[in-house]
Amino acid sequence: MNDYVLIAAALLLLFSVLISKISDRFGVPTLLLFLILGMLAGSDGPGGIYFDNPAQAQFIGVIALVLILFSGGLDTEWRHIQPVLKEGLLLSTLGVLITAGVAGLCAHLLLDLSLTEGLLFGAIVSSTDAAAVFSVLRSRGIHLQGKLKPLLELESGSNDPMAVFLTLGLIQWLTQPNPSVGQMVGLFIQQMLIGAVLGLGMGRVMLFLINRLKLGYEGLYPVLTLSLVFLTYGVTAVLGGSGFLAVYMAGIVLGHYDFIHKRSLLRFHDGLAWLMQIAMFLTLGLLVFPSRLLPIVGGGCSAPPL
Template identity: 65%
Template sequence: MSLEIVLIGASLLLLLSIFASKVSDRFGVPALLLFLGVGMLAGSDGIGGIYFDDARVAQAVGSVALVLILFSGGLDTDWKQVRGVLREGLTLATLGVLLTAVVTGFFVHVLLGFSMVEGLLVGAIVSSTDAAAVFSVLRSKGIHLKGNLKPLLELESGCNDPMAIFLTTGLIQLLQSPALTPLNLVGQFFIQMLVGGAVGFLMSWVALFLIRRLKLGYEGLYPVLTLALAFFVFGLTNVMGGNGYLAVYLVGVFLSRHSFIHRQSLLNFHDGMAWLMQIAMFLTLGLLVFPTRLLAVSGVALVVALCLMLLARPLGVFISLLQFGVPWRDKLFISWVGLRGAVPIILATYPMLAGLPNADLIFNVVFFVVLTSVLLQGTTLPLAARWLSVDAPAVEKRRYPIKFTPMSGLKSELKELLVPEGSAMANQQVVDLGLPAEFLIVMIARGEDFLISSGGTKILEGDVCNGPQKLDTP
């Protein structure tokens, strides 16, 4: 097959996925489901007829994609909000994942007749959640969440993949080496997390230093620099025996807390890369599955999916958050938000590469569970939010004709100030307001219009004044 044909086919698949995202926005169907559907249609059992069964390639694509998705997710994290739910999020991402895996694993052990370790392996594979699918549905339906629900879900989803990956690889080791004991896994867990956390913390400072100090001559080189840093952190951490996914996510979160040159353009670039990686990953996984083989496992896989959604995930959430006083309505919603995504399907390729006896059955069951979770939970999330009264009125963020991007060394952020009715600021010129030296009004939003401010500009009731304000801390 010529290179031109390959490029045409790849571009058509990407275009179909992009068009599918419009369907997601319009009808609230999770984009993940549509991307997988495009891949399945293009596969050997679909109209595309592309034969693909290389689990190693699919795993490699998934690993590279996850690195960039987690790095982008870390960059986009609002640390001020996440900091308030740090304990709850980390508990959900560790203890919650473990409890979900154990309950699901025991159920699989009884239902499918697997050994206990094999059952736990299936439970570990499906134990992590997919935030991208959740927030695409909530965003397309205009659903906003009350309190700290959104940052809590963001933090959990960003941190729970390393735990699921560790449990999966550890249980495969137990199946391959009977001499190992669960105590060996406990030691490995702490080593991986500690090394991942340490490397992530140290490389965060290195990354920030390089971005601020290199002063590259071309803006287009900064995205190349951050890409190289993300892959280097992942590879270095894994070579040192740590969890590379955790380290990459920590670097992203650390950078999100600081100002640096071309910050907004880098955020936009990595957001685009995250979407490209999601599409590539879901298309590859869709190609890997043979839909005709899913029918044979549909009955038992549906029962496993219902156990995961209605029993295992809720137990993991309620027990994990027991000590934090989270309202029961929030716990129920968090339980229902446990959508499974691409990570479980990627993890389902691990038993295939390890040559385990039931690897094909495990992969097909996991794939069906993911499809069921996305279809049932993903399409009912807005309804669940309204039924549990955890949704909040949508606040439309004003879009300005220019963007304020903090630069390295300029410790300031854009602030908005609404001039209410009866305010002492109303009907005064900017020069007469006596503003502090660290606050400037550079633009005024008046209705649908925008005014560039000067000293003689008169402030009216209802105006929204905007300007960079000096930060107290970096």
């Protein structure tokens, strides 16, 4: 049985790599193709792979996004994002809030949801997907001028605390009789501050360890950085901060300095980020049952594009 699982996984990865040529040739978003491939491989498609485990999909998504964000931060030069720091933070906080409000109001009016339910829907879809943004911006056909590219990268890497704050706050609003607005605001500030501080600190720790340990084998350095990335996310999440923001900031700090085997580590994390993007969107595709979408496709099409 395990042999068939390995064959299926290998074929899905192989097809994902091959269909990326379609994206290069025709300009179709690569991640959309990965998602469609996952749907075709699922139980409603010719692949017939049954997968209906949202908890497992979430776990895969978290692991993937941690590595994607770290790689994105590692490739982001501080001198490029420093001039757009204020604008990026405004977009990742106030921009997400406005987007959630507009989308939530439209969902309330168009989809027959209560206002609170509509706002919860808006909060869930309000933040840009970092994996998709980094993938698009790093594709060969994208050449954005001026401050736009670093602004988009910074916003997509730092908008998770606001989205989490809005989503958890509105869930509390729906499930608790007297939710505390002060607690929700405190949660957001806590997520931002702890995530940023630990991310900056762990970036320095990574730099120190990579340059000072003097490992005997070059192949151990990727293992070292992987362990530190997951440690950064885990410790930050346990302490109540945004682990996603922390790993993104750690990547920016580390990428700002020179360190041992920098070129090979950048290539390793870039390749790993692609693997994680494929794995995440294939998993999301497998999780989709197209037959279950038919009853709600009208409401989905009438919702405003974000």
